[in-house]
Amino acid sequence: MWKINYAKVRGVFDDPVQLFDQMCQNLDEEAHRSRLSSASINDTVSTPKCIAIKIHCLFRNEIKSYCQPNISWCPWQTSGCTPSLPIKGQGTIEIWQHESIPFELRISNKQDPNDNTTNSYAIILKVDTREAQLGTVTVQDGHVLRVRDNTTEPHQVLQMDDGHWHCYWLTFYGGHRMVQYGIGEIRPKFAILEAHLEEQDKASIESISYLHMKINNNIDNKTMEHFKDKLKIFIGSEPVIFDPPLLVIAPAEFSPTHPKNTNGVLESLLKNPCRNLYHEVITFTLKDNSFPNFIETIEQSIRSQNGWCHRKLKEKVNQFGKPRYETTYLCITVDQLENGKIMHPCIMKIWPPGHYSPVHNHGDAYGVIRVLHGRLLLKFYPALSINFRQNPSIEQLFEENQVTWMIPKLNQTYQMLNPDMYGSCCITIHCYQYETDDQMYGEHFDFITNDGHHIDHHNYTPDNNYLDFKRMMMMESMHGTAV
Structure with missing residues (x-):
């Protein structure tokens, strides 16, 4: 059937990537119909x-x-x-x-x-x-x-x-x-x-x-x-014979001959709601002509004992159990921009040099993470376990503007780290959606406590919202003191 419909499908989907996806769906549906016919003829076992x-x-x-x-x-x-x-x-x-x-x-x-x-x-x-x-x-x-x-x-x-x-x-x-x-x-x-x-x-x-x-x-x-x-x-019905890539690739770079990418998931082939979440984070930017030193001000606020960022990080040292400054990072809710545009709720996270998250598991989340500034090292694990160090991990370094993804039962357990111990902060933007939770767009996860002996639960509590945070950084930039 898919051969008969090829010309018709090709006329609708001129983009070769969309055409490929549609042809795959047609093949899957045809195989499914074939299995149903076979089962109806000889359905000796409930399938x-x-x-x-x-x-x-x-x-x-x-x-x-x-x-x-x-x-x-x-x-x-x-x-x-x-x-x-x-x-x-x-x-x-x-x-x-x-x-x-x-x-x-x-x-x-x-x-x-x-x-x-x-x-x-x-x-x-x-x-x-x-x-x-x-x-x-x-x-x-x-x-x-x-x-x-x-x-x-x-x-x-x-x-x-x-x-x-x-x-x-x-x-x-x-x-x-x-x-x-x-x-x-x-x-x-x-x-x-x-x-x-x-x-x-x-x-x-x-x-x-x-x-x-x-x-x-x-x-x-x-x-x-x-x-x-x-x-x-x-x-x-399918064997798992390769590891799905962690990187989301933009359409312009999705090609076997592209010099930058040999592994990746094409953005337009992400399954919803991941594709919608991707569109929310991919256009967000920290660049602002009216505040050109926004990132530099954030970094100064992290370093200065009087900076809002530094003081907020100090308040969070016991967030994941035993006090540990290196496991602190800032969480800023992004749901509205300066032009009044309302966004699907996202979280901007700010990672000081060398800081990292606990190993944690989102459970049943769809999600995307984009690096806005700096570099982010992600370590993925097979499951959330006290003995996680005994399990193999998959590590990948993400550069500025690169995006990774998760769906239920895949890419759910990981640790995030700013690998630049003495360099710049790392800033990321995260967007999640859960299948079964009332907190549809929030963030919550189970995590391994700082002492490594327990698994606990964390519900997202924002440190600030984006517009207020940006105004605060503007004030620090102008006055050079805590506001």
Whole structure:
């Protein structure tokens, strides 16, 4: 169908990027219709149905798509613990737990998990409080688990009950004969266990069609209904085989041949509400002909003991627990400009040299962050954990005018740092929107306290609003004293 509509679509979307996005959507919808037709012909197992949302981005000079698992599956609303996978030979399974419950995932080419015929093939993930194992079960190994990778590290196995949700994931792709397991956000760089399977197994992996799940070593869903509110399971039709870029690229720079960018998400392909948030922050500027030394005045106010910025920073030393001056930064609400224009509420943050945020998690936020002045180092983590230093991090330095982004379950846990220890301050503008919270446009997050021993919650309290703050800086600039 998409071939038939190509000329029509091309006539509407003359921009090649928009055309690309529309063609991807058409392909996704056609694949979805095909799966529905197949399911109606032979619907022996209840299969959740949902169109996946994809993020199209530039990765190593190629345009690729990243897809989160978003097909919600509940064993207690179906006939058993064996759903069919949306697409043979590939996919991602995500398990969220609010209580520490041992589990086993078996993805196989047989609907019966006990089928031991000669062509049966299964990939197994077993996770409990002592160990996580990733392996295969084949006729060549006597239908006994062959462990391909394992770990007994406490932060890599089943997490202890702590009142928070924990995410465990498995992704596999027959085309690459690859399977990975991780905890937290689904990214290859956050994988804990990994196996690259033999070439002769490729056809068997590509025939995998079913997911079998044991919860607390039990496959009978009726006896496990008391876990119903403590487990969330999501199935994705796509494997996660690359790390989605952190940088948002403007249309003029979105090209595999552009010298500045080899990785990035195109601004116009951001999914709403992120795209709307991007448009709010991208036009904001600190440059003002009537106040040309605005930034210099802010920096002087930070350095001077009588400056408003310095005094406000001193007031905030215990904001994140044990007093620590380096974890202070200023938060200025931006919701109206000098010309009277009303903005979607944003937050301007001012980072003195060497200052940083705690590691924190926004939970379910959509958001964008743009660097207005200076440089910002972002360190992303797979999950919010007291043991975060034991987990791998993804670090990226953002320069002036560069933008990063977040959506629920991706890019949510991070730390911000002004890396210029003895240089300029860093100024950023942030815009958030939450899916489930009454504070739709505010900021709130869970964070690791300054002593590193606890996780606490923070609700945004502004230090000032933008227009009042700017007037105050003008007064300091004119008089050279605190106002």
